[in-house]
Amino acid sequence: MHPFEYALARDADQAVAVATADPHTSFLAGGTTQLDLMKDGVLQPGRLLDITRLPLKGITHTDTAIRVGALTTMEELAADPVVRDRLPFVREALLLGASTQLRNMATIGGNLLQRARCRYFRDPTVPACNKRNPGSGCAAIDGIQRMHAILGTSDHCIALHASDVAVPLTALDAVVHTQGADGTRSVPLTQFYLPPDDTPHVENVLQHGELITAVEIPLLPAAARSHYIKVRDRVSYEFALTSAGVAVLIENGLVQEARVALGGVGTIPWRAWDAEDVLRGAQATTEVFRSAAEAALAGARTLPGTAFKVDLAKRTLVRTLETVAGAQS
Amino acid sequence: MKHTETETRLSGQSPPEVPQVDITLTVNGISHSLQVDTRVTLLDALRDHLGLTGAKKGCDQGACGACTVMVDGRRVVSCLALAAQCQGREITTIEGLSTDGELHPMQAAFARHDAFQCGYCTPGQIISAVCLIEEGRAETEEDIREFMSGNLCRCGAYPNIRAAIRDVKAAVHDVKGES
Ligand SMILES: Cc1cc2nc3c(=O)[nH]c(=O)nc-3n(C[C@H](O)[C@H](O)[C@H](O)COP(=O)(O)OP(=O)(O)OC[C@H]3O[C@@H](n4cnc5c(N)ncnc54)[C@H](O)[C@@H]3O)c2cc1C
Ligand code: SF4
Ligand code: FES
Ligand code: FES
Numbered sequence: 001m002h003p004f005e006y007a008l009a010r011d012a013d014q015a016v017a018v019a020t021a022d023p024h025t026s027f028l029a030g031g032t033t034q035l036d037l038m039k040d041g042v043l044q045p046g047r048l049l050d051i052t053r054l055p056l057k058g059i060t061h062t063d064t065a066i067r068v069g070a071l072t073t074m075e076e077l078a079a080d081p082v083v084r085d086r087l088p089f090v091r092e093a094l095l096l097g098a099s100t101q102l103r104n105m106a107t108i109g110g111n112l113l114q115r116a117r118c119r120y121f122r123d124p125t126v127p128a129c130n131k132r133n134p135g136s137g138c139a140a141i142d143g144i145q146r147m148h149a150i151l152g153t154s155d156h157c158i159a160l161h162a163s164d165v166a167v168p169l170t171a172l173d174a175v176v177h178t179q180g181a182d183g184t185r186s187v188p189l190t191q192f193y194l195p196p197d198d199t200p201h202v203e204n205v206l207q208h209g210e211l212i213t214a215v216e217i218p219l220l221p222a223a224a225r226s227h228y229i230k231v232r233d234r235v236s237y238e239f240a241l242t243s244a245g246v247a248v249l250i251e252n253g254l255v256q257e258a259r260v261a262l263g264g265v266g267t268i269p270w271r272a273w274d275a276e277d278v279l280r281g282a283q284a285t286t287e288v289f290r291s292a293a294e295a296a297l298a299g300a301r302t303l304p305g306t307a308f309k310v311d312l313a314k315r316t317l318v319r320t321l322e323t324v325a326g327a328q329s
Numbered sequence: 330m331k332h333t334e335t336e337t338r339l340s341g342q343s344p345p346e347v348p349q350v351d352i353t354l355t356v357n358g359i360s361h362s363l364q365v366d367t368r369v370t371l372l373d374a375l376r377d378h379l380g381l382t383g384a385k386k387g388c389d390q391g392a393c394g395a396c397t398v399m400v401d402g403r404r405v406v407s408c409l410a411l412a413a414q415c416q417g418r419e420i421t422t423i424e425g426l427s428t429d430g431e432l433h434p435m436q437a438a439f440a441r442h443d444a445f446q447c448g449y450c451t452p453g454q455i456i457s458a459v460c461l462i463e464e465g466r467a468e469t470e471e472d473i474r475e476f477m478s479g480n481l482c483r484c485g486a487y488p489n490i491r492a493a494i495r496d497v498k499a500a501v502h503d504v505k506g507e508s
Contacts, residue, residue: 003347006367006413032391032409035370039389048367050414075403099479100464101457102391104403105410236478 002044009051012179012211019049020181020209027051027211029071030105032098033114041124042115042132056109056213059083064219067177070109070212074165075100077108086219089168089226089245093263096230097164099237109212112166112176112192113204116159117147117239130156131200138200145305147239150313152267153301157200159267161193166269168228168245171261174217180210189215193268222247222257225328229320230263231312240264242313244320248279250328255279255288262296265313272296275317284328289321290314350413356381357425365412372396374412375422383423383452387481394480397453398422404460406479423452426459434500435459438493446484454480458494467498 009015009027019025024046028034037043056071059080066082077083078094098106120126120139128137140148140158149160166189174189193204206212226247232238243263249256258279260272275296282288293314300310348367353360356379363378372389375381375398384407387395391409398407399421426433432440435455445451457480461467466476473491482490 001368004367005348006350006411028411028414030409031411031414032406035409035411036390048411050411052414099394099406100460100466100476101394101397101404101406101479102409104400105405236475 001038002041004038004045005047007047007049009049009054012054012056012213015049015051015054016179016181016209016211018209019211020207022047023208025049025209029107029110030073030102032102032106033110037115037122040122042122051211052107066217066219068108068215068217070214071107074098074103074106074108074111077165078103082219086224087168087172087217087226089171089223089228089247090165090217092228093164093168093230093243093245096228108165108215111163112169112189112212112215113206114163115203117162118159119144119147121159131159131196134199134201141303145303147241148303148306149265149267150300150302150306150309151262151265151270151297152195154196154198154200154267156198157196157267158303158306159196159200160264161266161268162239162263163269164228164230164240164243164263167243167261167263168226168247169215169217170269170271171245171247171259172218172220172223174215176212177214177216178206178210179213180207184213186216189269190271195267220247220257220259222249222259225249225324226259227320227324227327229316229323231316242309242316244313244317246317246320246324248284248321248324248328250284250325253284255282255284258292260292260296260317262313262317265297265300265309272317274298279321284325286318286322289318289325292321293317352413352416354379354412354415354420355418356420357422358419367411367413369412370408371398371400371410371412371415371420372407374415375407375420378412381422381424384456385449385452387449387453392481393450393453394457395450395453397456397480399456399460402460402463404457421456423456426455433459434497435462435493438496439490442489442493442496443486444489444493445482445486450480450482450484450486454482454490458490458497461494462498462501467494470495 026045028048028050056069060067128139148158228245230240230243247259258276260275262270275292278292353362385395387393391406396407
């Protein structure tokens, strides 16, 4: 690991000021992405600013939303009674991610900012990686592609966004609250991530030194009837090949409201707007669910190593919709 | 400007100054003051600075669970925590589980069920198993599998590990007067 200075952030204002003033300062939360990539030599900050003692932990509830402090751990969020009752797919996505040990460390802010699992990105001995080294090319496009994206890709990068919990949060239009040098702002998760285009090293709208303070999750009626399915190469403790997070409200056999997002397929957590359009107002039948899945994957661009994901993603979505519909009939 | 350590060595420059931190760690109820390189993880602090070699280094990347210890009563992978981050926290390692030379029930159950072969993953498995029961997640065989999945065992001792956990879980129920 490259040597670095360690400093404890005193308060949010100071943390933002210090990090904004120094491009070589990075925030340290649970460390499960940050330290991992520093050990690999992918990240080499000159200073780590430990934000774990800032008062950004804990969950507050209103009638219409919950506000999750950025330093709340994945385990803490999964254990929240409101999440359990009214946001089942958020809880499922959390508990199907990583391991209990990692979930006790990993924070919700850090989770949203986790970096690509692309093996070439994580190996600095590979010269070509536009995300790690802008303009150097993409080793994955001519390499081994299994854990890569098929939606939102570009000729410059096909890396996947691997967060599980970001999938239901994207479906729900969760909002990221931040504090930066220019004050505070609120960004819907659907506008937070940036697809790679020709700048894969720019992954989201955050400025350097801007701190995520909280994530606000709306409590939609449909979310009480939600489900997350994750398909993996092994039963547990593995990233998704494909996943689907679905919240639907069905009345008299008709879909009243539908929220759909996909994991394992997108360069960003993938909101399946087209699938929602097919579902809303339609009969809750497997035929309709299949049409929705077709619509969701219509824009897929595959490479030999990722071609299998199109069918798998469709089936994952159909299965998730059937499960939620089955529970309501 | 950034240099990798290798680049600096090859270029013949003097090595960059390596920042140190003074820290106090509370491990198994005993407080230790030490000065360490900022890069030292909790795992390295335990093993290389405090001589507590129970927690093992498997992958050093958060993936295998061999380094599992408790921080404030919760299981974590100590290879992905900086020692400096753990100040003021209560750290419990496998060495801290036994009391007055008597094995913790989970340690005894692992021995009874032969829940290991080479033993390298065992300290991490035992800490995780103790937490699993604390978390109320040893209710079903499926839950035990799922919530122990962060601890890999290259020797494949999984069936006996689960048997040891079931045993301790049953004993806890007996003590609490449940069925
Ligand atoms: C073995 C392994 C398996 C995993 N499996 C899964 C999985 O199945 N599913 C899944 O979803 N994830 C998985 N993960 C990823 C894990 O969930 C993330 O590493 C974790 O959520 C990151 O959170 P953290 O608090 O540790 O972040 P850190 O590592 O501390 O930070 C991550 C990044 O975010 C920045 N940051 C952190 N907090 C803030 C903030 N509040 N404001 C601004 N910037 C911030 C940091 O500077 C850093 O760049 C896995 C990780 C490992 C190591
Ligand atoms: S897919 Fe993206 S992260 Fe992976 S090698 Fe290509 S540019 Fe780098
Ligand atoms: S050594 Fe820490 S998880 Fe493998
Ligand atoms: S006993 Fe050998 S790795 Fe588990």
